[in-house]
Amino acid sequence: MEACLITDVRKWNTFIASSTFGAITQTYEWGMLAQRADSIPLYCGVIDEAGNLCAAMLVLAMRLPKVNNSYFYAPRGPIMADLSSPAFSLLLHFVDSLARKHNAFMLKIDPVVHEHDIAALQAFERYGFAATDSFIHERGEWVLDIYPDEKQQLANMKEKWRYNIRLAQRKGVKIRRGHGSEDIQLFHTLLQETSERDQFFIHAVDHFEYILSLFERDDNAALFLAEYEGKAIAGIIVMRCGDWCWYRYGASSSQARHVMPNHLLQWTGLQWGREHGCTHYNFMGIPAVLTETEGPKDPNWGVYTFKRGFGGQAHCAMRSQEKPYNLTVYRLYNLVRQLKHRYASARYERSELARKRQEYTVKKVEEPVPVR
Incomplete structure (x- = not known):
């Protein structure tokens, strides 16, 4: 087997289309779309002895503003039959070599595999990945059988x-x-x-x-x-x-x-x-919590109830996986990310409080004055 950059568009897309869960964000065209947004698409693949693709992962080299670093991101990759196979090791080593050329401080993957895929989780852990709740591609999706x-x-x-x-x-x-x-x-x-x-x-x-x-x-x-x-x-x-x-x-x-x-x-x-x-229709994003008591607090709850009315079931992908290449830059990036998350959460809580106050005020105004 050999790992290399794949330039054959048809061969790449045919292999991506064979994925169990599907991965439109791993297609050749998606890399071209990302390139328009100033990312560099890297079509990393493993060719077997017969000359066929047996593993593939579209990696986007995404430049951080105002610094001389980038990070690698694989949206819904890698695509392969078995993450415990030697092809995964070969693929990751090839990506690691590209990371040095692009000065990437980490490889981030939002896997396409199911959250309860223990073998896949063990494979990621074996190669130095750690799970994180920071994601780019939402884990929860509503899927309908066609x-x-x-x-x-x-x-x-x-x-x-x-x-x-x-x-x-x-x-x-x-x-x-x-x-x-x-x-x-x-x-x-x-x-x-x-x-x-x-x-x-x-x-x-x-x-x-x-x-x-x-x-x-x-x-x-x-x-x-x-x-x-x-x-x-x-x-x-x-x-x-x-x-x-x-x-x-x-x-x-x-x-x-x-x-x-x-x-x-x-x-x-x-x-x-x-x-x-x-055979499957993916409505995409749904709230993280789907219980009636907690879920309605999510701003996407109304969208979720619309989607589930068509039938179907929830599908939750594995947590985002990150592998640092440069620990110093990665820790700094993590710190900035946490601060941004706290700020966004605080702003959302303030907006929710303001909305509830407004609802209470409107309700009080609309309530009839009791006759004494």
């Missing part, structure tokens, strides 16, 4: 979700495939409204133009727009790799929400995945 029979798919949904899909159709919501700059701009305008409403970061419109230009080539991505009375009111971008389909981005207007466009959009995304032979 059934060949649409009636069975509908039967597994909550009754209200089936009703909402049909309601949108009866109300005249039309779903169409989006193409070109004009449709991407329509989607981005909706996304801007969504981000202002729900307070999250979004990329510029050219980021989404580039995503679709990369992944639409082999029909591995699709933009769907929901229109009502001739106006776009919601949209999603779905992507696929191997047996898996992902709901990657979603946007919706505050107007015409009563016609339930998002239910019909997700149903369209499911059908698109089924038509391409996918």
Whole structure:
């Protein structure tokens, strides 16, 4: 076996598509997307005696601002059948050699494997990794099996979700495939409204133009727009790799929400995945705590209840793994990261306290004055 950088795009993507859990963020195109954001993609692979790929890991060399260091990050890697095989050792030694060339102070991996995979955990520990709760790619995802029979798919949904899909159709919501700059701009305008409403970061419109230009080539991505009375009111971008389909981005207007466009959009995304032979539909991020008593405190709880209405189950990946190369820089980075986390947590707690005070004030104002 030999470890090397892989330049054959088709060979790489064919192997990535064979992954059990799927890994759109390990595809060749994802590395090209990261390169646009000033990261350096390194397509690290192990070739066996027959000349076939037997292990692969897209590693992104990510430069830290204002310092002469970078760190390596593997989003949902490595891809291989058995992490206890010699190929994993060979792959990691090759990545270590590249780290010296790129002055990387650590290798960070958000593994694609399940959290209860003991053999995988032992393999990471054996090669000097330590688990951390700091992640880039969220561990918790909501996964739905795609059934060949649409009636069975509908039967597994909550009754209200089936009703909402049909309601949108009866109300005249039309779903169409989006193409070109004009449709991407329509989607981005909706996304801007969504981000202002729900307070999250979004990329510029050219980021989404580039995503679709990369992944639409082999029909591995699709933009769907929901229109009502001739106006776009919601949209999603779905992507696929191997047996898996992902709901990657979603946007919706505050107007015409009563016609339930998002239910019909997700149903369209499911059908698109089924038509391409996918067996799993990944709704992606869900809260870390899923109990009814604790979960509703999470700002993503409403999104989670929407996703689970379609049926499916929670999937939690293994904790993020980090292997330091330069302990001094790594410890300094860890300290800064902890301080940022504390600041973000304190800011969130203050905003929650302000929200609760506002709710209490509104409630007191709305309460009728007792007659004496």
